[in-house]
Amino acid sequence: MAELASAPAETPVDPANWTCPAPLRDQPVVVMGHGGGGALSAELIHDVFAPAYGNPTLAAMGDSAVLHLGGARLAFSTDSHVVRPLFFPGGSLGDLAVNGTVNDLAMSGARPAYLSAAFVLEEGVELSVVDRVARAMGAAAEAAGVTVATGDTKVVEAGHGDGVYVTTAGVGLVPEGVDIRPQRARPGDAVIVSGPIGLHGVAVMSVREGLEFGTGVSSDTAPLADLVAAMLAVTPDVHVLRDPTRGGLAASLNEIARASGTGVRLRERAIPVPDAVVSACGFLGLDPLYVANEGRLVAFVPPTEAEAVLAAMRAHPQGSGAALIGECVAEHPGMVVVATALGGTRVVDLPLGEQLPRIC
C-alpha cells in the first residue's frame, strides 16, 4: 500500500470536514491505512465506530477510557497486536502485547494492574512459537508489575491468519487528582519526549526487509507506568500523555492539537533521533517523526513544572534520554509545525495511513 504511505500533504487536514480521497471512496473497502493510526483510522472511528456505539466515554478518545466502577476510578484499554514478524531485535509480539496495553493505561496516569490475553492462532503454526509468545508475555507482565488474569484462544484455518495475533485489554487504577487527557493541552505547555524516537519501527523493518542499518537497532519496547509514576510524583498536574506508537510522534501530536484546539511548535534540533534511525529512514524514504515507538511517551506539562518533570524523567531508566522538544501554542490550532535546523518552518501533518504497516 505504498500509495498510502506517501509523504504528508502540504496543507493540514481539517478534522471536521475530512473526506477520504476519491479513489478510496470509489472502492469503499478497508485498506491497510485504516489500521495505521492516522487520518484513515480517525475516519473509521468517526464515521463507523463512534456512531455505532457512541457514548461520552468512547468519545473522549484517550489512549484508555477512564471510568468509575464500584467506587474505584479505573482506566480500561485494549489493543490488538498483528506485528510481522513475531520476533524482532529487542522484542516480540508478546512484549508489544503487554507493553502496548500497559502503556495505554499509563497514559491516563493509571497504575496498570490486570491484563487479559486473547489469541487468534492460525492452524498450522508451531506450538513452540505460541509458547515463545506466551513466555514473552509472562516475562513482560512480570517486568511491568501486572497480572495476566484471564484469556481466550481461537483458531482459524490456514490462510485466515498469520501465525499469532494477540489482543490484550487492561485495567488499572487512576490516582485521585490526576486528570490526563489530550483535551487538557494548554498554550505554554512544555512538550517533552521521554527518549530517542524511531527505534521500534526501524528495528521491525530491518528484519522484515532483511536489511541491516548500522550496528543493530533494537526496538524500544518497554513499560512506561513507572516513569509516569515518577513524573506524577513531581506534580499530579501533568496535562497530556501519549505513547507515540503507530504514526509516530507526528500522529500523537496532531491528535493532541486537534483534541485541545491548540497548536504545537517543535524545534527539529531538539528532537532526539539516533544516527541509525536517521540513516535507515534516509535509506527507506521515511520521516522519523512518523515512525512508531513502543517505549516512549510525549508529555504536555505546565511550563512551571517542566524543569522538575524533565529532571525526574532523566533520573528514571525509561526516561534517561528525555528532551524538551517544543511547546504548545495558541497559534495555528490543530496544527503541528517544526522549526527546521535550517531556520525554516514546516507543517507536520497527520499521516493518512501508516508508513510501515503491521508494526505493532
Place this chain on the structure above:
Amino acid sequence: MAELASAPAETPVDPANWTCPAPLRDQPVVVMGHGGGGALSAELIHDVFAPAYGNPTLAAMGDSAVLHLGGARLAFSTDSHVVRPLFFPGGSLGDLAVNGTVNDLAMSGARPAYLSAAFVLEEGVELSVVDRVARAMGAAAEAAGVTVATGDTKVVEAGHGDGVYVTTAGVGLVPEGVDIRPQRARPGDAVIVSGPIGLHGVAVMSVREGLEFGTGVSSDTAPLADLVAAMLAVTPDVHVLRDPTRGGLAASLNEIARASGTGVRLRERAIPVPDAVVSACGFLGLDPLYVANEGRLVAFVPPTEAEAVLAAMRAHPQGSGAALIGECVAEHPGMVVVATALGGTRVVDLPLGEQLPRIC
C-alpha cells in the same frame, strides 16, 4: 479437521495425566481443535499459557476472573470472535462479541458494565460490512446495558484474516456475598439449564453449509446478566454458572466436574432439545450436547433452592424454557454421565476439539 470432530472417546480423560494423541505430538502445531474449548484447548492452557503467566487468578479458570481493585470487586473477561459467516439467522459476529463477554462476566454473578472492542480487519473487506458489525455491537450493548468504552483497529493484508475478527473484553461489578465458580459444585446440587440447547450451532451451520433444517433455526444469542440477577435475587448462594458455548453442555459440565472433583448425572429426557436441532444433528452426525449455545446458562444450585431458582428463571424471558436436567453427585468424580431414555447410562466425555469450528 473431521478427525478432531469424531465422537467422544468411550473412557473419560484423566485431566492430570492428559497427553495429546500421538499423531498430534508428532506434528506439534496448532490444529483447529485447539480453539474448540475441549481437551485440546485445556491442554494449551495447562501446558502453554498457565506456565507462561501462571498466577492464582488465572488458575481459577472461571469464565471470568474475579479481582479486587481500588476497593471494588471486579469481574474481568475477554473473548475473541472469529465466527464464520459473520451474519447468520438470529444474530451476527457483533451480537456474539457483545453477548459472549457480557455472559462470561455474568457467569461470575457480575453486573457487566463496560466493554472494549478491538477489530482485526482484513484488507479489502467492505466498509459496509464493518459498519454492520459495529452497529450490531452497539445495539447488543444497549440491550445488555453495557457501554463500549474503548477500542482498537488493526488491518492485515488480504489472505491473513477473514473479513472481521472482534475481540471484546469486559469489566463488571460482583455483588458482595456472591461467590460463583466451578470449584463450588457440591454433591446434591441441582443442575439446571436455562432453555433449549443447540440452536446457535445449528443456526450457524445451516447458513455455512447452505442447508435448511425444518422451518428456520435461529441462534439463541442473548445477554444473560439480567437472568442471573433474577436468580441471585432468590439466593446469593448459587454455586456455579457457566454458559455452554464451544463444546456445548458437555464441555461445560465436564469442566465443572473436574474443577470441583464431583460427578454429574443427567437425565436425557429432561434436557430440552428442539426438534429442529434433533433432526439437524441427526443429519450432520452431531450430538446436541456438544453443540454451542450463545444465550443459555447451566447452573448448579443447592437442592433446597432449586425450585425457587427454577421458578424465577421461568418467569424471566431468557429463562422461560429452564429445566432441571440432573444433579451433582459424589460418585465418578470428574465424570459426566447421562441416563438415557432407554434406561441405560452413557459417559458424556470432554470433547477433544470442536465439532463445529469457528462457531463463535
